[in-house]
Amino acid sequence: MTVLVLSEELDPTVDRVVAAMTEQGVPVFRCDTGWFPARLTLRGTLEGERWTGALHTAHRQVDLEQVHAVWYRRPTAFTLPPELPEAERSHAIGEARFGLGGVLASLPAYWMNHPGHEADAVYKPRQLAAAARCGLAVPRTLITNDPAAVRTFAAGIAGPVVTKMLGSNIRVDEDRWRVAHTRLLTEGDLADLAGVEATAHLFQEWVDKAYEARVVAVDGQLFTVGIHAGSAAARIDWRADYGALRYTVQAPPPGVAAGLHRFMEVFGLSYAAFDFVIDPEGRWVFLECNPGGQYGWLEGHTGLPITAAIAGALARGGRP
Amino acid sequence: MSIAAGSPARRETAGFAPPAARFALGTPRPDTPPAGPEGGSDRESATGEGRPSAVFGQRYFATAGLVADLAFPAYQYCHVRQVAVTDDGEAEPLIRRLSAWDKTTTGSSDSKDKLQEEWTMDFLR
DSSP states (O other), rough: OOOEEOOOOOOOHHHHHHHHHHHHHHHHHOOOGGGTTTTTTEEEEEETTTEEEEEOSSSSSSEGGGGGEEEEEOOOOOOOTTSSOHHHHHHHHHHHIIIIIIIHHOSSSSSOOOOHHHHHHHHHHHHHHHHTTTTOOOOOOEEOOHHHHHHHHHHTTTTTTTOOOOOOSEEEEETEEOOOEEEEHHHHHHHOOOOOOGGGGGEEOOHHHHHHEEEETTTTEEEEEEEOOHHHHHHHHHOOOGGGEEEEEEOOOOHHHHHHHHHHHHHSSSSSEEEEEEETTTEEEEEEEEETTTOHHHHHHHHOHHHHHHHHHHHHHHOO | OOOTTHHHHHHHHHHHHHSSGGGGGOOTTSSSSOOOOSOOOOOSSOOOOTTTSGGGGGGGGGEEEEEGGOOOOOOETTTTTTTEEEEESSSBBBBOOOOOOOOOOOOTTTTTEEEEEOOOOOGGO
């Protein structure tokens, strides 16, 4: 039995998990979809109702039937010959996605996470609705391209409003990269909503913070770290100022833990990182779920054994 | 293999079922006239510091640095140990040399089938 790890080559988090499994004698086959097709070869044959065959590189091979668990952790784009014309290249990438991706996604293995489930779960509107259904408190939220709706929403909130990205908060403009953290809207912002109509925007009520927390869910276990901001920027969005953060090991209230377990089941996830605000009254408010979220720095600060939990879950193929 | 510091290829991550695949968008028909007052165009809207953005939410993007300044550590991938190792002849697992853990956030960029990462790892500074 083998754990298939799909990731890019340079990922210290993956290195730690792979090293942990290797030390335990767990067979691991790590590869990157970016190696396909030049450095990664697929031979897949449909036998009855499952795909058989092998994946191999110049250095190792794994039989598809031997794969009992898959860790899908940010593998990179397929690498097609650069001399291909763009139209051919684009089409060939699609064929690679449907071919290699389709065979792998069909493997009857324990997935952390299945890419289809993960793709479903990254949509914030789906997350927020699912979180509410799971009994978690969520902020009042508006998604719109209508400036009038923003004004009505803000008036109804009767308090501060933030805007944040629905997807990536990173943009690369030619030679520089730009980041957009959560924005606490000013009166000036709300007075000039030009450009709201240009695409979908997310607006949310500002939730007063005592502190924040990231909960890392791994195969039924919850690892919770309180994140305490020590600067004005970090109090709005802790990602804006990592240097001003302090970390504490926490335990979520039972109701929140139960809601998170239900959330994981709803989306079919075995791993996810959840972000919460804890308000001054101690109420936990769900902000978002990142099904591929990072945990490494939290483990580094707190010693929580998250790497071991991931390695263990992959090695045994999930909960018995 | 070694990878150049700040290589754009490092950022062009995409799996085989990217988020965009869950709300697939068709390729525009070739005879569809391009949008825009100039018959248009795929030019970027005027964005950036000191310039207005055509999109409300994009006003709040701030420059975090030059792509070229992202200093990814020199490494080789060890196919035996299946981890990154130092590129200095020692071939020591990179994780033994890193003083801090990673801090990144991932998002998606629809239609481009890419995932993007915020690389703020301590070892990149």
